[in-house]
Amino acid sequence: MTTLPAGTRVVVGMSGGVDSSVAAALLKEEGCDVIGVMLRLWSDPGTQNRCCAPDAVVEARQIAGQLEIPFYVMDAKDAFYKGVVEPFINGYTQGITPNPCLRCNRLIRWEFLLSRARALGAEMIATGHYARIEKQPDGLVRLLKHPDQGKDQSYFLHVLTQAELGKTIFPLADLFKPEVRQLARDLALQVAERPDSQDLCFVGQGGNYRKFLRKEAPTAFKPGPILDPEGNQLGEHSGLAFYTIGQRKGLGISSEEPYYVIHKDPASNTLVIGHSVDLGRSEFSTRPVNWISGEAPVKPFHADIKIRYQSRSVPGLVTPLPGQGVKITLTEPLPDVTPGQAAVIYQDQVCLGGGEIRQEEL
Amino acid sequence: MNTPIYLDYAATTPLDRRVISVMQPIFENLFGNPSSLHRFGQQAETVLEEARRSLAENLGAQPREIIFTSCGSESDNLALRGTALARRQSGGHNLIVISPIEHPAIQVTARQLAAQEGFEVKTLPVDHTGRIDLGRLEDYLQQNTALVSVMAANNEIGTLNPIREIGKLCHQRGIPFHSDAVQYGAHLPINVGELQVDLLSLGAHKFYGPKGVGLLYVRQGTPILPIQTGGSQEFGLRAATENVPLIAGMAKAYQLAREEYSQRSNHLLPLRDLIIEKVLAEIPDSQLTGGDLQNRLPNHTSFVFENLDGNLLVQVLDSEGFACSSGSACKTGDPAPSSVLTALGYTADWALGSLRVTLGKDTSPVDVDRFLDALPLCIQRAREAK
Ligand SMILES: Cc1ncc(COP(=O)(O)O)c(C=O)c1O
Numbered sequence: 001m002t003t004l005p006a007g008t009r010v011v012v013g014m015s016g017g018v019d020s021s022v023a024a025a026l027l028k029e030e031g032c033d034v035i036g037v038m039l040r041l042w043s044d045p046g047t048q049n050r051c052c053a054p055d056a057v058v059e060a061r062q063i064a065g066q067l068e069i070p071f072y073v074m075d076a077k078d079a080f081y082k083g084v085v086e087p088f089i090n091g092y093t094q095g096i097t098p099n100p101c102l103r104c105n106r107l108i109r110w111e112f113l114l115s116r117a118r119a120l121g122a123e124m125i126a127t128g129h130y131a132r133i134e135k136q137p138d139g140l141v142r143l144l145k146h147p148d149q150g151k152d153q154s155y156f157l158h159v160l161t162q163a164e165l166g167k168t169i170f171p172l173a174d175l176f177k178p179e180v181r182q183l184a185r186d187l188a189l190q191v192a193e194r195p196d197s198q199d200l201c202f203v204g205q206g207g208n209y210r211k212f213l214r215k216e217a218p219t220a221f222k223p224g225p226i227l228d229p230e231g232n233q234l235g236e237h238s239g240l241a242f243y244t245i246g247q248r249k250g251l252g253i254s255s256e257e258p259y260y261v262i263h264k265d266p267a268s269n270t271l272v273i274g275h276s277v278d279l280g281r282s283e284f285s286t287r288p289v290n291w292i293s294g295e296a297p298v299k300p301f302h303a304d305i306k307i308r309y310q311s312r313s314v315p316g317l318v319t320p321l322p323g324q325g326v327k328i329t330l331t332e333p334l335p336d337v338t339p340g341q342a343a344v345i346y347q348d349q350v351c352l353g354g355g356e357i358r359q360e361e362l
Numbered sequence: 363m364n365t366p367i368y369l370d371y372a373a374t375t376p377l378d379r380r381v382i383s384v385m386q387p388i389f390e391n392l393f394g395n396p397s398s399l400h401r402f403g404q405q406a407e408t409v410l411e412e413a414r415r416s417l418a419e420n421l422g423a424q425p426r427e428i429i430f431t432s433c434g435s436e437s438d439n440l441a442l443r444g445t446a447l448a449r450r451q452s453g454g455h456n457l458i459v460i461s462p463i464e465h466p467a468i469q470v471t472a473r474q475l476a477a478q479e480g481f482e483v484k485t486l487p488v489d490h491t492g493r494i495d496l497g498r499l500e501d502y503l504q505q506n507t508a509l510v511s512v513m514a515a516n517n518e519i520g521t522l523n524p525i526r527e528i529g530k531l532c533h534q535r536g537i538p539f540h541s542d543a544v545q546y547g548a549h550l551p552i553n554v555g556e557l558q559v560d561l562l563s564l565g566a567h568k569f570y571g572p573k574g575v576g577l578l579y580v581r582q583g584t585p586i587l588p589i590q591t592g593g594s595q596e597f598g599l600r601a602a603t604e605n606v607p608l609i610a611g612m613a614k615a616y617q618l619a620r621e622e623y624s625q626r627s628n629h630l631l632p633l634r635d636l637i638i639e640k641v642l643a644e645i646p647d648s649q650l651t652g653g654d655l656q657n658r659l660p661n662h663t664s665f666v667f668e669n670l671d672g673n674l675l676v677q678v679l680d681s682e683g684f685a686c687s688s689g690s691a692c693k694t695g696d697p698a699p700s701s702v703l704t705a706l707g708y709t710a711d712w713a714l715g716s717l718r719v720t721l722g723k724d725t726s727p728v729d730v731d732r733f734l735d736a737l738p739l740c741i742q743r744a745r746e747a748k
Contacts, residue, residue: 009681035681040695057694072677073695119674119747120681 006031010124010169011117013109014038014071015051016059018191019128021067022180023171025187027126028067035120036064036071039108042081044212047204063189072120076112083107085202092217092241095266096340096359100200106159114167126169129153131351133165133173141165143292143351148176155309158344158354162294213241224269226253229262229278237271240264246279246336260335280333282316286343287325289355296320304346305330307337307357318345325355366683367729371568371661371722372517372545373687377611378570384614385572388607396604397595406606413606413613420620421562421579422553429578429596430609434544434565437578438467438511440589440600441540441561445509446475448585449538455508457482461523462705463492463516465542469701472511486512490706491653492521499531509538514546514557518689518702518718519652520662522546529558538584544568544576547616549630549660551623560584564616566608570723571615575608626723627660633721633730637663640734645741651703651716661721664689666708667741670715673697675744682736689716 004010012024014036028034038060043049050056057073064071084103091098109127117125130146131154143165146152160168172180184191199207214221221239228234235253237243242250247261251273260279263272289296297320304313305328316330328343337357344354368376388409394402396410411425418425431437442458449455458472462485475481484502487495494512503510510532514525525541532539540561543552548568561584565576580586580599592601619626635655642648647668652658667675672688673695679686689700699713719733 038695052695054694061693070680072680073693074677075671075673075695075697077696115747116674119678119743121678121743 004030004032004124004169007033008124009033009035009120009122010126011035011037011113011120011122012126013113013128014060014064015128016056016063016191017128017194018180018184018189019130019172021060021063021128021189021191022175022183022187023126023128024063024069025067025183025189026171027169028069034067034069035122036060036067036069037113037116037120038071038073039076039080039113040073041108041202042077042085043202044204047202050199050201059191063191066189074116076108079112080104080108080202089213089216091340092213092220093266094359095220095240095264097244097338098340099342100202101156102159102342105156110160110164110168114164117167124167124169126171128172129157129170130172130177131157131170133168133170140293144349145346145351146172147174151177154346154351155306155342155344155354158292158342158351159290160292161290162292165292210241217241220266222269224271226251226271226273229272229274234259234273240266240269240271243271244336245338264339276335279335281337282330282333283327284337284343285321285325285327285358286355287321287323287358289324289326289345289353291353292351293353296324301347303352304348306344306346307334308341311336313346325358366680366685367725367733368685369719369721369725369729369733370685370687371725372520372659372718372720374567374573375548375570375722376724377572378615378618380618381571381611381615385607385611388610392606396606397593406604409610410604410606413609416613417577417616420552420616422555423579424582426597427554427580427582429580429599430604431576431578431600432574432602432605433576434465434542434563434568435467435576437544437563437565437576438465438540438542439471440578440586441563441580442468442471442509442511443475443589444586444599445538445540445561445584446481447479448587449508450479450481451587452585455506456480457484457502457504457507459484459486459502459507459510461486461492461494461512462488463519463521463702464511464513465517465544468511468513468542481508482506485705488706491651491657492516492519492523492702492706493653493657494523494528496524496527496531499528503531503535503537507535507537509540509561511540511542513542513544514562515543515549515659515662516652516702517545518700518716519664519706520545520659520720521653522550522657522659525557525559529560532560533558545659545662548619549623549627551620554579554581561586566612566615569615569619571612572608575605575612577612622723629723630660630721630725633725633727634658634660634663637719637721637730637734641665641737644734644738649712651706651708659720662718663720664716664718666703666712667715667717667745668712669748670741670745671697671748672714672716674747675715675717675741678740678744679736682740684733684736684740687718687720689713689718 010032014020041049088100130151132144134142203212220241226235259273262274300319305316306313319327339359345352394406396407414425472483538560544565547564560581562579567573651664703713
């Protein structure tokens with residue numbers, strides 16, 4: 001799997017779940033000097049952060065005990081609040097729909113964890129992500145999709161740099177989920193089968209982020225006008241944070257042809273809705289873009305674009321713009337191009353990078 | 363990584379083989395209940411009472427003044443709750459006086475007695491090392507003082523308190539005096555008469571005895587009520603079938619401590635002083651916390667380092683094979699400055715960076731050298747990560 005010299009010290013980010021537990025077990029089996037680490041993240045006071053809830057800590061500690069590796073919980077609350085939660089709140093205040101997992105990966109699960117790993121004398125970190133890292137003859141690494149396309153998590157990893165990926169191991173790179181589960185059973189690891197959750201980890205049970213935002217970003221909950229694309233007022237919305245681009249339900253406007261949210265304008269606190277013909281977007285810009293190779297392309301090129309983790313990728317043309325951005329022109333319009341979410345650029349299996357979809361172009 | 367080196371003897375100590383040898387046959391052969399009338403019970407009772415006699419003798423106490431408990435925390439609870447409630451019942455005394463550096467077994471118990479039983483709790487003034495200001499003690503020895511509890515030696519910062527002097531002042535006013543000697547008793551001989559205590563807590567696992575057993579010395583005539591009620595074991599002060607093998611193990615461990623105190627201290631003191639000297643000289647922005655060399659446990663060193671995450675430092679040290687602890691460390695990664703250091707006036711940027719290194723009879727000079735060689739880099743790495 002890897003070609004590390006025996007005894008190489010590796011810090012594994014552990015959650016108590018099956019993926020990171022098996023990742024740690026595989027490295028241990030290979031002869032690495034494995035240290036399990038769980039990061040203590042911020043959560044809304046009075047709630048538990050799902051990623052480090054007391055149960056998860058106990059489970060991860062138990063797995064580490066079974067594997068006979070040391071396990072430490074490290075405090076990352078401040079870094080998480082400043083790097084992830086604050087921008088999330090600010091994003092909503094500005095009318096965009098941020099994806100906090102991306103900032104968390106970059107700033108917390110890599111930058112922060114790598115700094116802690118260095119303190120522990122480890123050059124490498126490992127996680128239970130489903131993706132592959134390929135070292136090339138020139139020394140650079142490439143991020144590739146996981147062969148289990150249904151599990152592939154490269155979308156969330158497009159924020160990483162050469163320096164970070166170069167110090168990362170994905171022990172599950174070649175394993176399909178059923179194989180990972182089987183390995184856990186073979187090793188008699190007492191892993192918790194927690195369902196994968198897309199909920200926000202820091203707002204408490206059920207990921208009720210609106211309740212959280214109502215408190216933290218009150219201006220996103222001010223009622224305002226609902227307009228059609230021509231500027232006619234059709235009704236009143238109850239706060240921009242309640243709506244996402246492409247949303248159809250809950251607009252409270254009756255019409256023979258269904259209405260969809262097509263635009264949010266925080267400056268005037270207006271929600272623009274239209275019919276399906278108004279909805280799709282095929283052109284938008286993304287800035288800044290993280291190029292995993294470390295080098296921004298200069299010429300336009302064709303690629304596959306993914307605008308949400310769960311959505312399929314769509315072919316398009318990527319045109320570099322001055323100043324770290326790109327213009328993306330899709331071959332077909334998509335209904336849910338959402339400012340704040342990431343557009344990730346692939347060529348075949350290779351994840352080239354990606355960036356945040358900008359607000360002002362819409 | 364080399365074989366890990368254990369430098370956390372204030373947290374707990376390994377069992378002495380000689381203690382295991384005493385407990386083993388009792389575990390295997392002597393299962394009787396000491397309260398039973400038959401010979402099985404009598405055999406167990408003989409062992410139990412021999413342990414009580416031996417401990418009493420080594421403490422300068424009477425056997426019936428020794429109450430066996432399950433641990434140091436329970437001894438503290440029995441002393442505080444039992445005496446506070448008895449004093450209120452007999453004389454309406456309503457004030458509990460403690461020091462600000464008590465173990466949570468005292469602090470949290472006092473807080474609960476305040477919240478649920480309506481006691482008033484006052485905290486004694488201390489100097490920056492945590493030592494009681496004797497000059498101001500008398501202000502707290504009032505008409506309504508139910509009891510005073512001051513630890514003999516602090517677990518986190520190693521400070522020794524002037525127990526005898528505190529006891530004398532309490533006795534002049536007829537106020538019961540309790541001292542948590544869980545750390546003290548592991549290193550310094552105790553004579554309850556000389557120390558002028560009415561109640562004193564010990565826990566066996568700090569002196570190479572087993573976990574799960576402790577004792578409370580209760581001077582004859584001290585007002586105290588049981589907090590665990592039921593059968594009449596332990597002179598009616600603690601209902602429960604006695605754990606005979608552990609109690610015998612504690613007696614043996616204390617006997618050994620008694621015999622070896624000076625030998626152990628002679629071994630520990632130069633190592634302790636070397637660590638203190640080297641750390642202060644070689645680590646920038648470091649301070650010794652707690653007692654000076656005269657008023658400090660012989661195995662105990664504790665420091666704060668500015669601008670450092672103590673939790674991380676302990677993890678870094680562990681990954682290099684050195685097992686230490688930190689007052690702010692917590693296994694859930696949710697650090698808070700220790701209440702002891704905060705009470706002594708340390709600000710968070712110092713108090714969060716605490717380190718405790720405590721030695722034991724099996725710590726070798728080589729262990730200490732290796733630790734001192736490794737520490738500067740570990741601290742640097744922890745600081746760089748901050
Ligand atoms: C001073 C002091 N008091 C009380 C205790 C509690 O003892 P135990 O763990 O036996 O309950 C300890 C040990 O942690 C201690 O150091």
